[in-house]
Amino acid sequence: MIVLKATQDKVLSVLQSVAGIVERRQTLPILANVLIRKTGTQLQLTTSDLEIQIRTTAEMDGDSGNFTTTVGARKLIDILRSMPSDQPVSLESAQNKMIMKGGKSRFTLQTMPAEDFPLVQEAVNFGPVFSVPQKVLKELLNQVSFAMAVHDIRYYLNGILFVAEGKQLSLVATDGHRLAFSSAILDVEVPKQEVILPRKTVLEMQRLLSDKEGAIEMQFAGNQAKFSFDGMEFVTKLVEGKFPDYNRVIPKNHKNIITLGRVSLLASLQRTAILTSEKFKGVRLNIESGTLRVASNNAEQEEAVDEIDIDYAGEDIEIGFNVTYLIDALANMDQDMVKMELADSNSSALLTIPDNATFKYVVMPMRI
Secondary structure (H helix, E strand, O other): OEEEEEEHHHHHHHHHHHHOOOOOOOOOHHHHEEEEEEEOOEEEEEEEOOOEEEEEEEEOEOOOOOEEEEEEHHHHHHHHHOOOOOOEEEEEEEOOEEEEEEOOEEEEEEEEOHHHOOOOOOOOOOOOOEEEEHHHHHHHHHHHHHHOOOOOOOHHHOEEEEEEEEEEEEEEEEOOOEEEEEEEEEEEEEEEEEEEEEHHHHHHHHHHOOOOOOEEEEEEOOOEEEEEEOOEEEEEEOOOOOOOOHHHHOOOOOOEEEEEEHHHHHHHHHHHHOOOOOOOOEEEEEEEOOEEEEEEEOOOOOEEEEEEEOOOOOOOEEEEEEHHHHHHHHHOOOOOEEEEEEOOOOOOEEEEEOOEEEEEEEEOOOOO
16 A cells, blocks of 8 residues: 655655654654554654654545554654655555655665554643744744753753733743743633643744744643644643742842843853853953943963943942853844843843843852
8 A cells, every 4th residue: 555655855844743752762662653644645643752742644645545554753754864855755555564665765664553652641621722823932932941951850940831821921941040031912811821841842842833924722731731733733741840930030120220232242242251161151240330341261361351332320230140141041032132130249130122021031140
């Protein structure tokens, strides 16, 4: 039976959309496979890692009829990548094997039974469906994801907090040293829901979401989230645990405020970062009337100093930061101007966008 027939680029893009969660090394060998389910002329591809499941549906040529199997996802992708993009390819079934053909090439692949594929058990009590444009969600994720913790013992920090309430969707990430907050307006009012999406889910969503027009529908349950977009269905387990109260972390009423060009501040920090120590990424900011001085040094007693002219008449402040934390925030914004609010050399700084309450970034100072 010819399961599918199409050009290399079409088959590859459909496979790649579901294969991002497939690890090369698996505890269960079948998790390295993609579940192929053919119903008539419609083809459904599903992958799973027991915590995340991605399913997409595509129309492709081939024999009509019903058929299911599982075959190595990465092997299929590697084979397709080795062929020209306009090459017609076909996938045929034959005696517990799948045969991929393209041009004069032929690959025979081992299969495993579809009934052995461990599908994620979907929750029965999902909350109401709400949607935002894909582009908006992708921007929100980009604005906060860099602040997620990596392999933190406080497992609830290894992800992003989603808070949907009324007509607002807010995303928050923190690793204990910095916190990023971003929000957008929803098309409908929803009852308050708070969930923590795991880090792997966040990275996969960033890869799959497009900048094109089109909405993504979301639903949350006690231990699961479901996303539907572009003919795909994405189900993921949630991180259980209590996320820190982010409203208490965001400073209020800092009296020393500087508004300056984001690009010039980013460039200054990137220059001075060159002479920071590998382990100790500290820079000193000296803020005086009319001037912001950025300085760094390292164990070899090398030093970098950079100055930016600013419109400032507040108190003189000397404060140290991990330069990577500042660079991360500025590099993930695309606005021209940034506002920095400070209290003193021992209090956390707040970075925002002038006249825009949708983005807040808090970074703790460090001793230098």
